[in-house]
Amino acid sequence: MATVDQGQDAEIPAPPWRKRRRSTPAKAKQPLSQDLIVDTALRILDAEGLDAVSMRRVAQELDTGPASLYAHVSNKEELLELLLDRVSGEMRLPEPDPERWREQIKEVAHEIHRVLSAHADIARVPLGMIPTGPNALRINERVMTIMLAGGVPPRIAAWAVDRFYLYINSDAYEGSIHVTKQRASGLEPAEYIARFLGQVREYFTSLPADRFPVTVRHAPELMSGDGGERFEFGLELMIRGLESYVEGSKEA
Amino acid sequence: MATVDQGQDAEIPAPPWRKRRRSTPAKAKQPLSQDLIVDTALRILDAEGLDAVSMRRVAQELDTGPASLYAHVSNKEELLELLLDRVSGEMRLPEPDPERWREQIKEVAHEIHRVLSAHADIARVPLGMIPTGPNALRINERVMTIMLAGGVPPRIAAWAVDRFYLYINSDAYEGSIHVTKQRASGLEPAEYIARFLGQVREYFTSLPADRFPVTVRHAPELMSGDGGERFEFGLELMIRGLESYVEGSKEA
DNA sequence: CGTCCTTACGAACACTGTTCTATGAAGGAA
DNA sequence: TTCCTTCATAGAACAGTGTTCGTAAGGACG
Numbered sequence: 001m002a003t004v005d006q007g008q009d010a011e012i013p014a015p016p017w018r019k020r021r022r023s024t025p026a027k028a029k030q031p032l033s034q035d036l037i038v039d040t041a042l043r044i045l046d047a048e049g050l051d052a053v054s055m056r057r058v059a060q061e062l063d064t065g066p067a068s069l070y071a072h073v074s075n076k077e078e079l080l081e082l083l084l085d086r087v088s089g090e091m092r093l094p095e096p097d098p099e100r101w102r103e104q105i106k107e108v109a110h111e112i113h114r115v116l117s118a119h120a121d122i123a124r125v126p127l128g129m130i131p132t133g134p135n136a137l138r139i140n141e142r143v144m145t146i147m148l149a150g151g152v153p154p155r156i157a158a159w160a161v162d163r164f165y166l167y168i169n170s171d172a173y174e175g176s177i178h179v180t181k182q183r184a185s186g187l188e189p190a191e192y193i194a195r196f197l198g199q200v201r202e203y204f205t206s207l208p209a210d211r212f213p214v215t216v217r218h219a220p221e222l223m224s225g226d227g228g229e230r231f232e233f234g235l236e237l238m239i240r241g242l243e244s245y246v247e248g249s250k251e252a
Numbered sequence: 253m254a255t256v257d258q259g260q261d262a263e264i265p266a267p268p269w270r271k272r273r274r275s276t277p278a279k280a281k282q283p284l285s286q287d288l289i290v291d292t293a294l295r296i297l298d299a300e301g302l303d304a305v306s307m308r309r310v311a312q313e314l315d316t317g318p319a320s321l322y323a324h325v326s327n328k329e330e331l332l333e334l335l336l337d338r339v340s341g342e343m344r345l346p347e348p349d350p351e352r353w354r355e356q357i358k359e360v361a362h363e364i365h366r367v368l369s370a371h372a373d374i375a376r377v378p379l380g381m382i383p384t385g386p387n388a389l390r391i392n393e394r395v396m397t398i399m400l401a402g403g404v405p406p407r408i409a410a411w412a413v414d415r416f417y418l419y420i421n422s423d424a425y426e427g428s429i430h431v432t433k434q435r436a437s438g439l440e441p442a443e444y445i446a447r448f449l450g451q452v453r454e455y456f457t458s459l460p461a462d463r464f465p466v467t468v469r470h471a472p473e474l475m476s477g478d479g480g481e482r483f484e485f486g487l488e489l490m491i492r493g494l495e496s497y498v499e500g501s502k503e504a
Numbered sequence: 505c506g507t508c509c510t511t512a513c514g515a516a517c518a519c520t521g522t523t524c525t526a527t528g529a530a531g532g533a534a
Numbered sequence: 535t536t537c538c539t540t541c542a543t544a545g546a547a548c549a550g551t552g553t554t555c556g557t558a559a560g561g562a563c564g
Contacts, residue, residue, distance in 0.1 A: 032512080055552060065513045067554080072511095076552065127379070127422065128429055132455070137464065144466045144474075156485075158473040163486040170379065170422035177380055203384070212389065214396045221410040222396075233408075234415040240496045241489035284542075307521060317544045319523080324542090328521060 032062060034072045038082045042119075045083065049180060050121040053083070077129075084125045085133030090115045093142045101150025102239055108143055109168050109235055116172040121180055123172035126165070151246045160242050167238065171231050178227070197223055284314065286324045290334045294371075297335065301432060302373040305335070329381075336377045337385030342367045345394045353402025354491055360395055361420050361487055368424040373432055375424035378417070403498045412494050419490065423483050430479070449475055 040061045044053050055066040055076055062068075073079045091111050094104050116123040140161060147157035182192040204219040215222065225233070292313045296305050307318040307328055314320075325331045343363050346356050368375040392413060399409035434444040456471040467474065477485070 054550085056550085059513095065515090066552080067513050067515090068511080070553075127425065132452075137459070137467065141464050141467045144470065148466065154470050155473040155476055158470060159477060159482055159485045160489065161474075162482060163489060166422050166426065166486070167419060170418050173379065174418065200382075200384075207389070212393050214400065215389065215393045218396065218406050218410060221407040222413075224407055225411060230411055230414060233411045234418070234490075237412065237415060237490050237493035238486075240493035241491070244492045306519085308519085311544095317546095318521080319545075320543055322522075 032064065032068060032072065034082070036062070037069055037072055037079065038086050041079060041083050042086060045120050045122060049183070050124055053080075055079075080125045081129065081131070081133060084122060084131060085135045087115060087119050087122055088131070088133065088135035088139065090118075091135070091139060093139065096142070096146045096149045098149040101146050102243070104146045105143065105164070105239060106235055108139070108146070109164060112139070112168050113172050113231065116169070117175055121173070121176035123169055123176050126169045127173055147242075151248075152242060153245060153247065156242070156245045160238075164238065167234060171227075171234065175227050284316065284320060284324065286334070288314070289321055289324055289331065290338050293331060293335050294338060297372050297374060300372075301435070302376055305332075307331075332377045333381065333383070333385060336374060336383060337387045339367060339371050339374055340383070340385065340387035340391065342370075343387070343391060345391065348394070348398045348401045350401040353398050354495070356398045357395065357416070357491060358487055360391070360398070361416060364391070364420050365424050365483065368421070369427055373425070373428035375421055375428050378421045379425055399494075403500070404494060405497060405499065408494070408497045412490075416490065419486060423479075423486065427479050
């Protein structure tokens with residue numbers, strides 16, 4: 001069972017385009033419910049990564065065949081949506097404080113990034129769809145509130161929320177790829193990135209300087225900074241841009 | 253054969269970590285070369301999307317078995333890298349003009365976005381790896397040059413290039429998903445997005461207003477703007493942020 | 505008791521990337 | 535010319551994938 005805070009997701013109607021299951025599990029004793037399936041999928045995800053989460057693997061873990069799952073989950077896609085929303089329940093959000101809207105947006109961004117990164121390559125899921133689960137809604141509401149409290153005009157805020165998600169998700173995804181490759185390589189994390197950076201550096205400096213003068217000269221800068229620093233930088237970039245839209249700002 | 257401008261990719265050493273083929277095709281008369289395979293893959297991509305590009309499908313198109321491809325391409329991943337680089341050859345880049353660095357960055361961003369979007373869901377490929385092909389290098393060099401000409405400090409520029417790519421690629425990917433789903437639905441593009449937006453709007457306004465006051469009230473803003481406008485907005489956000497790092501700017 | 509409805513699930517379908525193995529043809533050396 | 539090596543070509547197979555079909559079982563209801 002999930003032991004984490006799931007937010008309060010009672011009474012939120014499900015998106016109308018999420019196809020209804022063939023029926024409701026009703027009062028099944030304990031065997032094979034939607035929650036149980038999602039729990040199992042989450043366990044596999046954490047232990048072996050998203051690619052290991054297959055219908056067959058989940059079924060096997062529950063001592064049954066893959067066909068059995070389709071009574072509780074209409075799709076693999078739906079299973080992944082549910083899985084993402086379960087994970088999203090771990091994201092803790094600050095109470096809006098108008099004075100600190102910039103910091104709070106960063107806090108939320110880091111929190112989303114942290115939780116996604118904590119669950120293998122789950123970040124691949126939100127990139128492939130628009131999350132509509134209760135927890136996505138909860139986060140959306142909160143971030144939007146923070147921005148409005150900071151004086152960001154409504155339409156700007158609405159679009160900005162969208163752009164921030166895209167950025168956070170894609171960065172988390174990119175990060176998860178490296179983790180996956182590092183795992184597959186069998187090397188230590190430090191050894192892996194050292195070797196990786198070494199190869200890229202060698203490649204950059206080996207380029208013909210007359211055709212790629214800037215790349216060759218600035219190879220050190222191109223390779224500087226780890227994932228965290230770059231994520232932070234992009235965030236800062238977007239927030240500075242957003243500030244310029246606040247009413248009464250320098251630009252308008 | 254590819255009829256498009258491939259940039260000049262002669263003499264650029266291949267990345268050392270790209271495993272060498274079992275041997276060089278040398279002077280094979282005409283049957284089954286790496287170029288031919290990539291050409292075929294590109295044709296399938298454009299006609300049916302990235303999911304249709306399988307080793308079997310490419311082989312079948314060439315009247316052979318999948319095993320034959322592995323003499324010219326060590327991997328499916330490598331095939332996709334080659335495919336991406338072939339497509340990237342279509343991207344036309346402006347000559348750097350220090351006065352217009354902001355506009356030029358936008359131009360490049362739109363160009364990358366345009367070309368990626370023109371080839372089905374190829375945008376999924378660069379998200380899953382760091383492009384290292386000759387064309388990626390060519391673009392990197394140019395964008396970096398434009399930024400430096402605009403007075404962006406080298407390390408900031410280096411990181412910014414990275415962040416801009418991530419943004420462009422992920423937005424193009426998100427867009428391609430909608431195109432894929434629209435294709436699969438069989439509906440007209442206009443009809444598809446109308447129906448989609450209608451469902452989301454209905455969902456948002458059906459939410460309990462006491463728990464989601466901001467989402468409910470600003471539903472119109474949350475849904476305003478098409479993909480292009482939102483892409484443009486995110487770009488503007490990042491560029492405004494980047495401006496603030498230019499030496500002699502308001503902030504520093 | 506019989507009927508109905510829903511969950512459970514083995515088997516099968518049509519795929520996927522990749523490897524092993526055998527075959528055949530071409531090129532160089534003696 | 536003959537031999538031998540080298541390498542592109544593929545057929546077959548392996549171990550997977552998501553999903554559907556048809557059937558069996560079990561509880562609820564009339």
